Amino acid sequence: MTMYTLYMARADFAAWRDNARRLLAARVSPGEVLWQDNDSAGDLFASGDTDLPPPSETPLALKLSRQHLSRLECASHYWPAHHQECRWALLYRVVWRLAQGEGEALLAGDTDGAVVEQRVKAVNHEVHHIHAFLRFHQQPVHPQEQHAPEFVAWFEPRHDVLEAAARHFIDRMGQHRWLIMTPEGTIFCDGRQWHIERPESGVFTFQDYQALSTMENDVEDLWLAYYASTFNPARLNEKTMVRSMPSRFWRHMPERVLITGLISHARHGARRLGQDSRLADRRGHTITLPK
Amino acid sequence: MQLTDKLIVLADAAKYDASCASSGAPKRSSRGQKGLGATNGNGICHSFTPDGRCVALLKILMTNFCLYDCQYCINRRSSNVPRARFSVDEIVRLTLDFYRRNLISGLFLSSGIIRSNDYTMEALVRVARTLRVEHQFRGYIHLKTIPDASPDLIRQAGLYADRLSVNVELPTSQSLNRLAPEKSDTTIRLAMSTIRDGLDEATAEPRAPRFSPGGQSTQMIVGADDTDDHTILGNVQSLYGDYRLKRVYYSAFSPIPESPSSVPLIAPPLLREHRLYQADFLIRGYGFRANELLTGPGNLSLDIDPKLAWALNHRELFPIDLDRADMYMIARVPGIGITSARRIETLRRERRIRYTDLTRLGCSMKKLAPFITTQDYRPRQAGLERQALLAQMQTSTPAQMALL
Ligand code: SF4
Numbered sequence: 001m002t003m004y005t006l007y008m009a010r011a012d013f014a015a016w017r018d019n020a021r022r023l024l025a026a027r028v029s030p031g032e033v034l035w036q037d038n039d040s041a042g043d044l045f046a047s048g049d050t051d052l053p054p055p056s057e058t059p060l061a062l063k064l065s066r067q068h069l070s071r072l073e074c075a076s077h078y079w080p081a082h083h084q085e086c087r088w089a090l091l092y093r094v095v096w097r098l099a100q101g102e103g104e105a106l107l108a109g110d111t112d113g114a115v116v117e118q119r120v121k122a123v124n125h126e127v128h129h130i131h132a133f134l135r136f137h138q139q140p141v142h143p144q145e146q147h148a149p150e151f152v153a154w155f156e157p158r159h160d161v162l163e164a165a166a167r168h169f170i171d172r173m174g175q176h177r178w179l180i181m182t183p184e185g186t187i188f189c190d191g192r193q194w195h196i197e198r199p200e201s202g203v204f205t206f207q208d209y210q211a212l213s214t215m216e217n218d219v220e221d222l223w224l225a226y227y228a229s230t231f232n233p234a235r236l237n238e239k240t241m242v243r244s245m246p247s248r249f250w251r252h253m254p255e256r257v258l259i260t261g262l263i264s265h266a267r268h269g270a271r272r273l274g275q276d277s278r279l280a281d282r283r284g285h286t287i288t289l290p291k
Numbered sequence: 292m293q294l295t296d297k298l299i300v301l302a303d304a305a306k307y308d309a310s311c312a313s314s315g316a317p318k319r320s321s322r323g324q325k326g327l328g329a330t331n332g333n334g335i336c337h338s339f340t341p342d343g344r345c346v347a348l349l350k351i352l353m354t355n356f357c358l359y360d361c362q363y364c365i366n367r368r369s370s371n372v373p374r375a376r377f378s379v380d381e382i383v384r385l386t387l388d389f390y391r392r393n394l395i396s397g398l399f400l401s402s403g404i405i406r407s408n409d410y411t412m413e414a415l416v417r418v419a420r421t422l423r424v425e426h427q428f429r430g431y432i433h434l435k436t437i438p439d440a441s442p443d444l445i446r447q448a449g450l451y452a453d454r455l456s457v458n459v460e461l462p463t464s465q466s467l468n469r470l471a472p473e474k475s476d477t478t479i480r481l482a483m484s485t486i487r488d489g490l491d492e493a494t495a496e497p498r499a500p501r502f503s504p505g506g507q508s509t510q511m512i513v514g515a516d517d518t519d520d521h522t523i524l525g526n527v528q529s530l531y532g533d534y535r536l537k538r539v540y541y542s543a544f545s546p547i548p549e550s551p552s553s554v555p556l557i558a559p560p561l562l563r564e565h566r567l568y569q570a571d572f573l574i575r576g577y578g579f580r581a582n583e584l585l586t587g588p589g590n591l592s593l594d595i596d597p598k599l600a601w602a603l604n605h606r607e608l609f610p611i612d613l614d615r616a617d618m619y620m621i622a623r624v625p626g627i628g629i630t631s632a633r634r635i636e637t638l639r640r641e642r643r644i645r646y647t648d649l650t651r652l653g654c655s656m657k658k659l660a661p662f663i664t665t666q667d668y669r670p671r672q673a674g675l676e677r678q679a680l681l682a683q684m685q686t687s688t689p690a691q692m693a694l695l
Contacts, residue, residue: 103641104638104641104642107634107637107638107641108634108638108651108652108653109634109635109638109644109648109649109651109652110638110651111651113651114651114652128335131335132335132336132337132338133337133338134393135392135393135394136391136392136393137392138391138392151391151392153393168329169393170322170323171320171321171322171329171331172321172327172328172329172390172393172430173321173327173391174321174322174323174324174325174326174327174328175321175323175324175325176327176391191323192323219388219389219392221295222294222295222298222385222388222389223389223392223394225295225298225299225302226298226299226302226349226389227338227340227346228299229298229299229300229302229303229306230302230303230305230306230340230346230350231306231340231341231342232306232307232340232342232344232545233342234342234545234546234558235342235343235344235543235545235561236341236342237341237342237343237561238341238343239343240339240343241339241340241341241342241343244336244339244343244345245336245338245339253338255338259341262340262341263341266341273545273546273547273548274306274307274365274545274546274547275303275365275372275547275548276299276303278299279299279300279303279372279373280548282373283373284370284371284372284373284374285371285373285374286368286369286370286371287356287357287358287368287369287374288368289358289368
């Protein structure tokens with residue numbers, strides 16, 4: 001049995017599809033292919049792909065609905081931990097099984113289908129996180145600088161969510177120019193189009209980001225005033241907060257500076273009432289009805 | 292008064308309203324266009340405060356000056372709180388500034404009643420109009436409707452808002468009369484009908500003016516009076532039917548400073564609010580009737596969730612065979628949600644269901660175990676009586692006690 005080795009770029013679903021099609025046509029079973037992610041391959045990279053065999057006399061082919069295809073693509077955006085199976089190998093086994101008529105391979109109740117489902121979920125969840133917890137900072141841009149971004153943000157996602165973020169924020173931000181930097185790449189939008197730039201080697205760092213951004217304060221102060229005031233100490237429930245907003249995101253959210261204070265304050269008495277204690281000591285006034 | 296100060300006062304005054312979701316709006320985008328903002332139907336929680344609640348919108352009152360004297364409300368005229376009022380521009384500026392930084396997905400605006408109902412409603416509409424027309428803001432807008440405002444103003448509000456809501460406030464009209472003497476059940480319901488009619492027209496007639504595409508919702512305060520869950524759920528069921536409501540929100544009464552003697556001094560257990568949400572979800576999403584969940588007067592059990600309680604009361608219907616049962620019945624099994632029920636149905640078209648499939652589908656195995664059979668599994672507990680089952684299933688956490 002020949003072993004075929006294929007090297008894959010970081011985010012190249014199209015290339016995987018291409019390879020998968022040729023492998024199916026040549027009836028190469030999942031056990032005969034070694035998929036290597038470039039980022040994990042190190043110097044092996046130099047050795048290059050094995051040539052694939054020609055199509056078999058009885059080639060396998062597979063038609064996938066658009067919905068299934070986008071499920072596979074989404075699962076390919078999952079960055080597995082070290083002990084987890086390579087994304088491309090998992091996906092190839094799934095399409096191999098589908099091509100053999102095992103329709104269940106993509107269903108969540110199946111062993112492979114469950115892994116795909118779990119990855120799709122994790123990716124979508126991370127997409128949701130970037131939509132929710134990313135924070136833009138406005139930059140002091142001189143009207144002459146017509147290309148500099150007006151809003152910048154730093155975010156550290158766990159999976160490849162750059163495109164999903166780009167599509168989302170271009171809808172929100174209208175003609176504003178903005179830039180989002182993540183370790184794996186930046187998105188720049190000029191108010192009409194966006195493009196993604198991946199680092200040539202290594203990753204972008206928070207220092208890279210700091211070098212090109214200026215922090216602003218006024219709106220942030222207003223936000224902090226709002227955050228503390230909309231909190232209801234009588235309903236203190238840290239567990240739900242942490243479950244819904246994992247602490248790995250706090251570092252880049254302005255409200256992080258308030259959280260512990262609000263919690264301990266609520267624990268020490270303020271939780272009897274819902275009112276913001278900054279207001280409790282202030283003079284208020286009742287209203288008399290007009291005659 | 293400084294803007295920051297106003298914000299503190301008017302966010303504090305608005306936080307007792309729970310209905311601040313940003314979901315249900317139609318798809319809108321500002322891509323490459325003047326203006327700002329988008330909606331896509333899904334709500335986004337941009338932050339969570341330590342009370343575990345989602346921050347999706349800038350939730351504020353336009354003013355907390357109020358001529359009414361609703362006993363449960365911190366802004367009632369007899370309450371001794373600092374008062375403030377935002378100008379239209381201030382609200383607009385805050386909304387846009389927060390939105391651009393991705394802190395919120397839109398605005399939730401409500402108000403105390405000043406001068407007159409129409410005057411107040413008009414001012415709320417003006418904010419929404421300024422955002423939409425002058426600034427071409429395409430984010431989410433939820434306007435709280437003043438029930439006694441003229442129908443014409445409510446229609447105008449529907450032109451700009453994604454969601455309108457009128458709060459029923461209290462579960463029964465008797466309680467409303469007692470605790471909110473200036474409000475009336477009749478006018479609240481009239482306002483809800485005006486909104487429903489607007490929604491109906493917009494659906495029936497494609498060229499009718501836009502009207503609150505995210506529908507209407509309402510909020511009910513729980514625990515400010517002694518109405519039981521049985522009455523609440525019965526009333527809620529008719530509300531859903533009568534007014535095309537998207538959601539009913541339940542807000543556990545929060546004790547307020549200098550509380551009048553007509554309302555309790557302690558909050559109901561938050562778990563009660565949670566159980567009501569669960570029951571509400573079963574009514575909306577699973578086809579349960581209110582009287583199936585609570586057959587007589589009383590409250591939902593705090594120990595177990597309403598679906599499990601229902602199943603334990605209907606042992607004669609279980610266990611069900613997952614290879615044969617109707618999807619409708621599968622979804623009624625404790626521990627199996629609607630999504631899993633659908634997935635079971637799809638999977639069984641390919642092959643027979645095995646017990647371990649359910650783990651992979653993320654079902655709650657402990658809950659469902661006594662209620663189902665598969666080709667490779669039958670429950671040992673099949674014959675056990677309700678009490679024994681309950682004892683066996685009850686987790687080690689007993690009912691949460693009120694903390695004070
Ligand atoms: S009308 Fe009643 S509930 Fe509304 S702000 Fe005034 S006192 Fe509060």
